[in-house]
Amino acid sequence: MPHHRLPHPALAAPFVVDTVLKRDVFGEISAGHMADAPETIVTRRRVAGAAPWVRRFAWHLAGREIRALQKLAPVDGTPKLLGVDSNALYRSWIEGTPLHVARPKGNTAYFRDAKRLLRSLHRAGITHNDLAKPQNWLMTPDGKAALIDMQLATVFPRRTRLFRLLAREDLRHLLKHKRSFCREALTPAERRMLATKSLPARIWMASFKPVYNLVTRGIFNWSDGEGTGDRMDTDGKAIMARLAADPAITGFALVPYPYPRQRGIGLYLFAEPAPGTDGSALERRLRGAPRPRPDLVQAVAALPRDASGTVREDLLRLVAINQVERIPAVARDEAALAATLRIAEDRRNFTDRRLKG
Incomplete structure (x- = not known):
């Protein structure tokens, strides 16, 4: 209750x-x-x-x-x-893109605003306690920071020693994200904080984290990856190894999406057929492959890529979870945007339409 x-x-x-x-x-x-x-x-x-x-x-x-x-x-x-x-x-609802999808490389303004927001949380006497997960940080359309998922948050009536320790860990996790995307903008004080974990954090990592992982992943079948980590780590690795050895595929991306009416996470495969390979035949073969296999398969003429040729999985993830309206804000590149919108027009996951019906 x-x-x-x-x-x-x-x-x-x-x-x-x-x-x-x-x-x-x-x-x-x-x-x-x-x-x-x-x-x-x-x-x-x-x-x-x-x-x-x-x-x-x-x-x-x-x-x-x-x-x-x-x-x-x-x-x-x-x-x-x-x-x-x-x-x-x-x-x-907060309109925004998760940090691991937005990938604000070099965006120091975003991290300044994220630090401001975190200070507002702490001034209210609240520690979030789950900021290591990039899914809990959003970038709004105007480039501001937002925070979601407060189910591990703690409300403190007073600024106790425990509050200060947990607030420090909140800040340290934000700085880890900043290091991933804006390493050059870290101040000397921030670098020192990242280099020195608090004593409770060291005890947690050495003693309690292994037990936590055993309980959440072994007993609850749940991980910190918003429900996606376990299947991507098991089925996903086997599927991707098989795809990488398939001569009929020149490129692919495997991304998670939520099942519409049952518990669990599905795997959506975007596959780029090799020249001379029929896309429809490739889809049928991959859908009928031995388990583990992807739940949805879409052959695409061209995968969206960045300037270095890396597949833009962030954009394909938005297609997979039916967040198509966010694609233009995340793309930041006309070629990648055009390729992704072509894929979105023929996408295989219409969970949103089925639920509305």
């Missing part, structure tokens, strides 16, 4: 699902709208969809998010709590 110690806003109208964004053992996250406001996007974390044996714990996590969002109501760049019922919590 949901946490009832805090007053929760009530929904004024029923929620209508448009697209499932994620599923794992702790429930389902979907995007949709309220029946009386179809033009406004809302996200729902449906805890009632959690596995029965972890549902109480899932509500505990939801309670943490509810309390954090209530405290963060005045802070821009964080979701707003719209309602809570016996099944789920509902949040405002």
Whole structure:
């Protein structure tokens, strides 16, 4: 059952699902709208969809998010709590691209804004505690930073020693992302922080992290990769090894997407046929390959690539999860944009349309 110690806003109208964004053992996250406001996007974390044996714990996590969002109501760049019922919590949608898709190389302005946002969180007495995941950092269309997924957040009434330690870890994880995309912009103080983990962090990595991985990945079959890590690490590696040795394929990308109505993650293959290879025949062969095999296969005339020839998996991931409207903002290159839009026109995953119907 949901946490009832805090007053929760009530929904004024029923929620209508448009697209499932994620599923794992702790429930389902979907995007949709309220029946009386179809033009406004809302996200729902449906805890009632959690596995029965972890549902109480899932509500505990939801309670943490509810309390954090209530405290963060005045802070821009964080979701707003719209309602809570016996099944789920509902949040405002933040238009933005996840950090690992946006890849803001050299964008120091983004990381300045991300640091400002993190300080606002900490001034409100909240530590996020899950900022190592790039999925939790968004880049909005105007280049600003936003934060989502507060289910591990902690609300502190006072700035205790534990608060300071956790706030430091929040900042250190942000700096790790900055190092990945703007290494040259790190200040000497930031470099020192990255080089020196706190004592609790060192204890966690040496003692508790292996147990955490065993429980979450072995027992819950869940990982920090938004529900995608396990299958990409197992089935994905076997599939990609087979594809790399296939002479009928000159290039490919294998990306995850959420199943429409059942628990789990699907694998979407974009394959570039070799000259003289029939695309339709290639699709049929790959769909009928021995397991493990991709769930969806699309032969494409040309994969989107950057100037160095690297396949733009970030753009193909948007196609796979039906976030086609974000492609122009992420592409930053006319050739890659044109190639991706051609692929999107013939995409195989229409989860959003089936759910709307």
